[in-house]
Amino acid sequence: MALAALSLFTGVSNLTPRAVFTDPEATRLLLISRVPRTLAALLAGCALAVSGQIMQMLARNRFVEPMTAGAGQSAALGVLLATILLPGEPIWAKMGLAAGAALAGSAGLMALIRPLPPTQPLLVPLVALVYGGMIGAAVTFVAYQGDLLQYVEVWLTGELSGVLKGRYELLWLAGATAAATWVIADRVTLLALGDAAARGLGLNVTVVTAAGLAAISLSTALVVVTLGAIPFVGLVVPNLVARHTGDNLRAALPLTALTGAALVLAADIAARVIRQPFEIPVAAITGILGSMPFLLLLYRGRARV
Numbered sequence: 001m002a003l004a005a006l007s008l009f010t011g012v013s014n015l016t017p018r019a020v021f022t023d024p025e026a027t028r029l030l031l032i033s034r035v036p037r038t039l040a041a042l043l044a045g046c047a048l049a050v051s052g053q054i055m056q057m058l059a060r061n062r063f064v065e066p067m068t069a070g071a072g073q074s075a076a077l078g079v080l081l082a083t084i085l086l087p088g089e090p091i092w093a094k095m096g097l098a099a100g101a102a103l104a105g106s107a108g109l110m111a112l113i114r115p116l117p118p119t120q121p122l123l124v125p126l127v128a129l130v131y132g133g134m135i136g137a138a139v140t141f142v143a144y145q146g147d148l149l150q151y152v153e154v155w156l157t158g159e160l161s162g163v164l165k166g167r168y169e170l171l172w173l174a175g176a177t178a179a180a181t182w183v184i185a186d187r188v189t190l191l192a193l194g195d196a197a198a199r200g201l202g203l204n205v206t207v208v209t210a211a212g213l214a215a216i217s218l219s220t221a222l223v224v225v226t227l228g229a230i231p232f233v234g235l236v237v238p239n240l241v242a243r244h245t246g247d248n249l250r251a252a253l254p255l256t257a258l259t260g261a262a263l264v265l266a267a268d269i270a271a272r273v274i275r276q277p278f279e280i281p282v283a284a285i286t287g288i289l290g291s292m293p294f295l296l297l298l299y300r301g302r303a304r305v
Contacts, residue, residue, distance in 0.1 A: 003265045007038040010269055012277045032165045040160055040168040041268045041282075042261040044227055047174035047219040049260020050253060052234020053241070054181055054212050055106070057188045057249060059113055062242070063125035065234030066106065066220045070128065072229045073135035074105025075221040076156050080139055084146050095170060095225050102217035102224075105135060110213070158223075158230035158283035160268050167226075174222035178257060181215045185250035188212055192247055230283050232290020233260055239293070263289075 008030065009015050015034065019026035052065040066072055078101025082094040109131055116123045143152040181188075187208045190198045195205050223230065237260045238252075245252040267285035274280055 003262055003269065004038050004042065007041065007265055007269055008034045010272055012272075033163075036165045036168050037160050037163045037268070038265065040163045040171055040227065041265040043168075043171035043175040044223050044230060045233060045261040045264030046257040047171070047178045047223055047260075048230060048233040048264070049237040049256045050178035050181055051216045051219045052260075053238035053249070053252065053256050054188060055216050055234065056238055057192050057247075058110065058209060058212050058216075059124060059128075060192055060194070061113070061124040062239055063235070064109075064113075064128045065232070065238075066102075066216050067229055067231045067234055068129065068132050069125075070105040070109045070132045070135055071102045071216055071220045072224055072231075073132050073139060075099070075102040075217075075224040076152070076229065077101050077105075077135060077139050077142065078221070079225055080142055080146075080148065080152060083148070084142070095221060098221035098225055099218045102221045103213060106213045106216050110209070156224070156229050157281045158228035158286075159271070159279065159281035160227060161279050163227070170222050170226050174219045174226075177215050177219045177222075181212070182250065182253050184208060184211055185253055189247060189249040228281075228283065230264065230286055232286050232293075233263060236290045236293045237263060 009017065011034065013029055015026055015029060020030055021027075048065075048067065051071075052067075055064055055066050055069070055071075056062050075098040078098035079094050081101070082089065082097040086093060086097075109128060112127055112131060113124050116127065139152065139156075140149070143149045187203055190201055190203050191205065191208060191212075193201075198205050198208075238256055241252050241256045241259055245255060264282065264286065267289065268282045271280045271282045271285050
């Protein structure tokens with residue numbers, strides 16, 4: 001709540017609580033720019049953090065997250081193909097293609113990592129990073145062929161400076177998707193025990209896995225379409241929350257959503273303040289903040305092995 005209040009009154013244009021009630025232009029600025037931007041940061045952080053936690057449970061590995069493990073790159077590839085092949089289609093059609101591509105990318109990752117030996121936990125993040133890099137290379141190749149390299153670089157860099165009223169509403173669907181995962185939280189927790197154990201407890205592994213992948217894909221695609229790629233939120237937040245809640249996903253998801261929302265909102269506020277009146281992309285802030293914990297997690301994982 002404190003970060004949200006601070007976000008409403010942080011920016012190049014001077015805005016005070018008093019001016020909101022006395023100046024019509026200040027009220028207009030608040031409603032058209034500051035409130036949508038704050039809500040976009042909260043919804044994106046919530047969706048990315050929850051998607052990361054669901055993916056980690058499905059993969060049975062704490063070192064993966066959708067935005068760097070193929071789902072984000074696949075969503076970008078889907079939107080790029082929609083831009084080239086269906087330039088006149090509405091945004092919901094591009095979002096649908098992006099979600100389908102993200103679903104295919106997530107399913108491909110699961111197929112790759114399931115045969116890996118559980119005694120080598122570091123193989124999963126390494127395979128995920130290579131897999132995401134390969135799809136990212138495909139995005140670059142397609143963009144090069146269509147003379148869209150600069151467009152892709154600008155568009156995929158996650159930032160919130162362009163968020164206005166009417167340009168962020170798709171993120172409400174991402175937030176709703178993240179909230180819906182709470183319904184299957186206990187079943188996803190059982191999946192972490194392994195397919196054989198989950199089936200022995202009466203779980204339909206195929207249906208639950210498909211539901212989890214669908215939630216991951218839709219949330220990731222909506223964030224990529226609306227704001228661009230924001231890395232490491234789905235990696236760092238679930239690991240921090242898991243230290244307090246363990247593997248009880250139903251108990252962890254609300255705290256994960258709240259922490260993810262706070263992280264992205266804090267990063268966005270920092271992005272506005274560090275080089276004012278210019279802005280740093282929020283993806284750069286989360287990349288810096290997220291890379292160090294990621295390396296720490298890898299190092300500690302190696303020490304345990």
